[in-house]
Amino acid sequence: MEEQEFRDEVRRFLEDSLTPELKRAGQLMTSVFADFDATMEWHRILYEKGWVAPDWPKEYGGPGWNITQRYVFQEECKLANAPALLPMGLQMLGPMLIGYGTEEQKNYYLPRILSGEDVWCQGYSEPGAGSDLASLSTSAVRDGDDYLVNGSKIWTSYAQHSNRIFCLVRTSKEGPPQAGISFLLIDMDSPGIRVDPIVGLDGSVEQCQVFFDNVRVPVANLVGEENQGWSVAKYLLEFERGGQNFTVDHKKQTAKLHRQARAELNPDGIPWIDDPVFRNKMASVEVDALALEYTELRIKGALEAGANPGALSSLTKVMGTEISQRFNELSVEVMGTFITPFQHEALQPDFEGEIVGPKHGLTVMAEYINNRASTIYGGTAEIQRDIIAKRVLEL
Numbered sequence: 001m002e003e004q005e006f007r008d009e010v011r012r013f014l015e016d017s018l019t020p021e022l023k024r025a026g027q028l029m030t031s032v033f034a035d036f037d038a039t040m041e042w043h044r045i046l047y048e049k050g051w052v053a054p055d056w057p058k059e060y061g062g063p064g065w066n067i068t069q070r071y072v073f074q075e076e077c078k079l080a081n082a083p084a085l086l087p088m089g090l091q092m093l094g095p096m097l098i099g100y101g102t103e104e105q106k107n108y109y110l111p112r113i114l115s116g117e118d119v120w121c122q123g124y125s126e127p128g129a130g131s132d133l134a135s136l137s138t139s140a141v142r143d144g145d146d147y148l149v150n151g152s153k154i155w156t157s158y159a160q161h162s163n164r165i166f167c168l169v170r171t172s173k174e175g176p177p178q179a180g181i182s183f184l185l186i187d188m189d190s191p192g193i194r195v196d197p198i199v200g201l202d203g204s205v206e207q208c209q210v211f212f213d214n215v216r217v218p219v220a221n222l223v224g225e226e227n228q229g230w231s232v233a234k235y236l237l238e239f240e241r242g243g244q245n246f247t248v249d250h251k252k253q254t255a256k257l258h259r260q261a262r263a264e265l266n267p268d269g270i271p272w273i274d275d276p277v278f279r280n281k282m283a284s285v286e287v288d289a290l291a292l293e294y295t296e297l298r299i300k301g302a303l304e305a306g307a308n309p310g311a312l313s314s315l316t317k318v319m320g321t322e323i324s325q326r327f328n329e330l331s332v333e334v335m336g337t338f339i340t341p342f343q344h345e346a347l348q349p350d351f352e353g354e355i356v357g358p359k360h361g362l363t364v365m366a367e368y369i370n371n372r373a374s375t376i377y378g379g380t381a382e383i384q385r386d387i388i389a390k391r392v393l394e395l
Contacts, residue, residue, distance in 0.1 A: 007072050014080040017045050025349040026081035030366035033206055034083030035349050036161050042083050043116045052114055053090050060098055060106070061114045067304045075248045086158060089113040089120040093166050096236040100183075100224050109185070123153040123167035123186070123210060124233070130155075131380045133168070134177040134230070138212065140169035140184060142219070147171075147184065149192075149215040155377065159195050159208035163188050172227050183229035185221040192216075202366040203344035237379065246320025247293035253327040254286060260334045260360050272334050285326045292319050311391035314384040321374040322381065328368040331361075339365040 018026075025038030033039070046052040054070045056062030065073070094113050097106055112118040129136040138151025149169055159165065165186050172180030188195075192215040197205040224232045261273040261282070272278050299312055332339055338357035346355045346362060355362055375381040389395045 003068055003072065006069055007076065010073055010076045011080075013049065013051075014076060014082065017049075018042075018080060018082055021349055022083055023081045025083040028347050028349060028363060029084060030202065030204075030347060030363050031206060031370040032084060032087070033158065036158070038083045038349055039086060040116055040119075043085055046085070047115055052085070052116075053094065055091065056094060057098065060094075060110055067300045071245060071248075071300060074245050075251070078248045078252050086119065088122050088157070088162075088166075089118060092122065092236050093120050096232065097223070099235060100232050104220070105185070105223065118164050119158070119162045121156050121159040121162040121165045121188075121208075121210075123156060123165045125155045126152060127154050127209075130376075131383050133233075134181070136168055136170060136181065138167065138169050140171050140182060140217065142171075143216075145219050146216045147219060147222075149184070149186065149212045149217055152209060152211050154207075154209045155198075156195075156208045156210050157206055159188070159210050160197055160205065165210065166223075168229055168233055171229075178230040180227050181229040181233070182226050183223040183232040184217050185223060186215065186217050190215050190217070201369045202347075203342070204347075204366075206370075245296060246316060246324065247289060247296055249320075250289040250292070250323060250327070253324065254289065256360070257282065257327060257330055257334070260331055260364075263358065263360060264334050264336070278330075278333070281330060285323060285330065288319070288326075289323050292316065292323060295319075311387050314379070314387040315392065317378060318375075318381050318384045318388070321371075324374060325371055328364075328371050331364045332368050335361040335364045339368075 022038055022042055025035045028035070034042075043052060051063050051073070053060075053062045054065055054073055058064035090113060094110060097109060101109070109118065113120070123138075124133060124136075126136050126138060136151075138149065138153065140147040140149045147169070149167070151169070153165075153167065156165070165188055167184050167186055168181050169184055170180050171182040174180060186193075192213040194211040194213070196209045196211070198207040198209060199205055200207065223229070258273065261278065262271055264272055266272050266275045266278065268275075296316055299316065335357075338361040341356040343355055343362065344366075345351055346353065347366060379387075
């Protein structure tokens with residue numbers, strides 16, 4: 001009864017707060033990111049409500065919800081087509097600072113993340129250090145009360161919109177590669193920083209390359225101890241990989257695929273939903289999505305008892321992203337030639353012109369293209385399977 005009352009409260013709030021423009025921005029999402037302006041508008045609305053950081057402890061500005069309430073909130077937001085919030089500050093850096101930051105860092109940065117005053121991006125990957133992150137070469141050399149940072153980061157999501165970046169940098173070349181890495185918080189307005197946008201296959205810019213040329217960063221912006229940033233980074237990645245409820249996305253993908261399969265005809269002239277071979281493909285992916293849902297719920301039960309997601313976040317990351325890609329592939333099969341027109345402008349929330357093909361097929365190809373990267377970013381599927389083998393199966 002309490003859960004249903006909370007769900008009803010969330011639904012009423014969403015009905016009152018989600019404007020048609022915000023819903024359209026959510027409907028047109030083709031990756032984990034929504035239109036930036038819509039995202040920040042929704043961020044401000046949730047901040048005023050006190051619901052912008054569901055996973056944060058109440059003493060740091062969270063709403064004080066339990067695991068079930070957080071899951072219900074995310075599910076209702078997704079099904080109502082609310083635009084996704086940026087995860088780098090709220091989902092990743094904020095929880096990490098609560099665990100590793102100094103009191104000064106927490107008092108300064110956490111309120112600014114909550115209000116949206118600071119927009120963060122993540123400086124981990126480099127042109128020569130992606131999955132093998134420990135081989136990173138961006139350096140930070142101590143110079144008095146500052147570090148001098150030189151190097152480059154790539155695949156930096158929404159760096160063009162961010163005013164701050166959290167970075168892994170090399171502060172020592174002695175010992176194992178992981179032993180010489182530190183974690184820095186950097187102001188993107190610092191002299192010596194350049195951001196080069198990377199245009200994706202769908203015509204959008206979500207990723208950037210960031211260059212550092214003798215960028216001065218105060219030593220006070222070091223999180224954790226010098227040369228101990230690898231532990232900080234691993235802790236943060238547990239929130240990145242385990243903080244998303246993949247089955248919430250799968251429920252939305254299932255409903256979308258069923259609408260497409262009922263509306264479109266296969267080569268034999270019958271609805272795809274009545275094609276026995278295609279129905280078998282749909283059933284297969286839906287069974288796997290259901291199995292993952294139960295796995296995620298078991299993990300949430302452990303979290304409710306105070307456990308950390310740990311290596312199990314790698315398991316949900318692998319299965320969640322691969323199942324999502326299978327949904328994408330089935331949508332591409334259903335929509336056929338309607339996926340071929342390039343309609344990047346029609347994916348903007350303020351677009352008012354005509355589109356080619358049915359509305360339910362507008363985002364299909366862009367979603368397929370963007371989601372090919374989901375088994376790479378946040379740690380490749382191969383790396384995740386290694387983690388599972390070593391830390392879960394103890395092989």
